[in-house]
């Protein structure tokens with residue numbers, strides 16, 4: 001894969017999506033500052049060409065909602081997790097209904113940090129995907145292999161199995177807006193980014209599996225992101241893969257200038 005320039009036009013009509021997962025960083029006040037700076041850095045045509053989304057901690061969502069609505073910003077937002085249940089005695093959890101009431105469009109489901117630090121298995125991830133869909137939220141379903149799996153060379157079936165298990169029982173109709181993020185665990189927060197070929201290999205396999213299960217039309221419309229040490233300097237290479245429709249950005253999304261540059265690259269500019 002020699003191409004290093006990001007495509008100017010969205011492939012097969014898929015608008016590139018850049019989502020910034022802030023993880024457990026930034027107070028609601030800091031969140032307002034970052035979103036304001038981001039909005040100031042990006043032009044209208046750039047925000048049209050690429051969809052830009054921030055994924056702050058729960059405590060900042062209301063502030064981000066107020067800012068986005070008040071200033072009519074073309075920046076989307078979502079949450080980092082949701083409960084599988086809709087309400088009840090689940091201390092510390094946040095339901096899909098609560099996120100929908102904050103006008104969140106997206107919610108991350110099955111991030112590797114939830115899977116490893118909170119013991120979320122594939123059944124929990126599947127239940128959370130269903131909870132998101134029940135409340136009209138678009139799940140950004142995260143899949144990815146650890147270093148052991150990568151070294152064993154079984155990363156493709158590992159990721160397609162995670163996909164199958166997360167989407168079990170769902171209809172093609174329910175998956176129209178689904179977003180998938182391929183995040184190899186060994187590339188998260190390590191500075192070790194997957195090569196464009198690595199990213200394309202798995203993103204392509206995920207799309208092929210969707211086509212097998214739900215037909216080529218659905219598969220052609222689903223956006224598949226890459227995540228893991230994405231920075232302004234490596235974005236164009238990663239996005240060159242024909243099945244890589246954007247990025248889920250961790251650390252670099254906390255710096256407005258760096259994140260804006262990633263968004264500009266995805267929008268086809270420089």
Ligand SMILES: O=C(CO)COP(=O)(O)O
Nearest residue numbers: 021188189228229250251
């Ligand atoms: O986990 C990630 C995004 O969800 C990736 O994090 P980094 O970009 O910090 O490697």
